Amino acid sequence: MVETILTAFASFFLNPIVCIGFITLFIIAHWRVKQERSSFHTRVYARRADFLLSTIPSIVTGVLVSIVTIAAGVVLPTDILVAITLATLLLLLTGQMHWLTPTYVFFLVALYLVVFPQFIEFTFLEIGEQPYLYAAIMFSVAVLLFSQGILVKKDGRKLISPQLKKGKRGRFIGVHKINRLWIVPVVFFIPESAFILPWPWPTFSIGSESIQPILFPILLGFKQQSHNHLETRFYHYTRVYLLLAGIAAVSTMILLYFPNEWLFVSILGFIALLHAISQMTIRNKEKKDTVFFTEEEESCRVVGVLPNSPADKMKILLGEQISKVNGQTVHDEMTLYQALQKNPVYCKIEVKDKNGEKRFVQGPLYSGEHYQLGVLLVRKQEKLSNSII
Numbered sequence: 001m002v003e004t005i006l007t008a009f010a011s012f013f014l015n016p017i018v019c020i021g022f023i024t025l026f027i028i029a030h031w032r033v034k035q036e037r038s039s040f041h042t043r044v045y046a047r048r049a050d051f052l053l054s055t056i057p058s059i060v061t062g063v064l065v066s067i068v069t070i071a072a073g074v075v076l077p078t079d080i081l082v083a084i085t086l087a088t089l090l091l092l093l094t095g096q097m098h099w100l101t102p103t104y105v106f107f108l109v110a111l112y113l114v115v116f117p118q119f120i121e122f123t124f125l126e127i128g129e130q131p132y133l134y135a136a137i138m139f140s141v142a143v144l145l146f147s148q149g150i151l152v153k154k155d156g157r158k159l160i161s162p163q164l165k166k167g168k169r170g171r172f173i174g175v176h177k178i179n180r181l182w183i184v185p186v187v188f189f190i191p192e193s194a195f196i197l198p199w200p201w202p203t204f205s206i207g208s209e210s211i212q213p214i215l216f217p218i219l220l221g222f223k224q225q226s227h228n229h230l231e232t233r234f235y236h237y238t239r240v241y242l243l244l245a246g247i248a249a250v251s252t253m254i255l256l257y258f259p260n261e262w263l264f265v266s267i268l269g270f271i272a273l274l275h276a277i278s279q280m281t282i283r284n285k286e287k288k289d290t291v292f293f294t295e296e297e298e299s300c301r302v303v304g305v306l307p308n309s310p311a312d313k314m315k316i317l318l319g320e321q322i323s324k325v326n327g328q329t330v331h332d333e334m335t336l337y338q339a340l341q342k343n344p345v346y347c348k349i350e351v352k353d354k355n356g357e358k359r360f361v362q363g364p365l366y367s368g369e370h371y372q373l374g375v376l377l378v379r380k381q382e383k384l385s386n387s388i389i
Helices: 002-013 016-040 049-072 078-092 102-118 133-159 230-257 261-288 333-340
Strands: 161-166 172-191 204-206 209-226 300-305 321-325 346-352 358-364 375-377
Touching: 002 016, 002 209, 016 049, 016 078, 016 161, 016 172, 016 209, 049 133, 049 172, 049 209, 078 102, 078 172, 078 209, 102 133, 102 261, 133 172, 133 209, 133 230, 133 261, 161 300, 172 300, 230 261, 321 333, 333 375
Parallel strands: none
Antiparallel strands: 161 172, 172 209, 204 209, 300 321, 300 375, 321 346, 346 358
């Protein structure tokens, strides 16, 4: 039993998707930290956060998805798993994490499965021997899309990266960027004859067919940039994923009764097109929205908050405005720093939330903490100040 479990995990981590996925996570983390330091001379999260904050959600999602695939008895031939691997690697090469979604991955698989053999002479898979293959693939798409929607909603906002860029008028504006990747381990079934192993491996029988479980990595990604209210973007994207999952679920029932290859490709193509249109619509709306993180005349707009900093402990939130510190009006980094020097060990702050309502927060200050309470602001000068973490 122990040998079987260890073998399953070994086969999972030896998959090239996992290795390249970890490399991609490192590149994402390195680039995020580099951009944050360029904007604020400090980083919000360490590089390891991209790995640590994705691990538990990926495992939990994998367990829940695997329960569904095991209960449904989803059988995918090894040729399909190879096609999923190739499609995932191809999309990874683009560097666009929002393309790592079941809609695009499985649409490429469908093209490879049905369309390419019409023009290239090779035997890819004997579909006639597996009448439920199309329904099994579509069911997998539905479950994975639903899982991706939940991941984006529950976990996507944990690594919001505040950054600065030049706006249309040449002034700095604040933006929030998210670039996430989840490596989700999912249990599928493959035909027993697919692998001949020298050690015992569990097999199950469905009618006259014997199948084996395999732990397979599915990569799910999400990428978004916003200069306005990022929270609403999570709602929009989650709604898109759940809508597409519903379409895929209904299509599964259709393909159970009408397992036609061109119907299969057409449905996946329609889902992929609908997903692409939804993504472009959300991004175009973002471009037209008013910039939220800008310079303020009589306050400081908070673009980011460093974890475990005084501002974090005082519950100062993204998008809020700091209008007064120790009774003194502040409007940029310099006036904020000067106001803090009036009482270096304790501060009282007047904060305005996104609705303009005022509240007061206060707390002690300790030596070695960030010189700006740990708040990241839209700066007005090109020159960066040194910071102490």
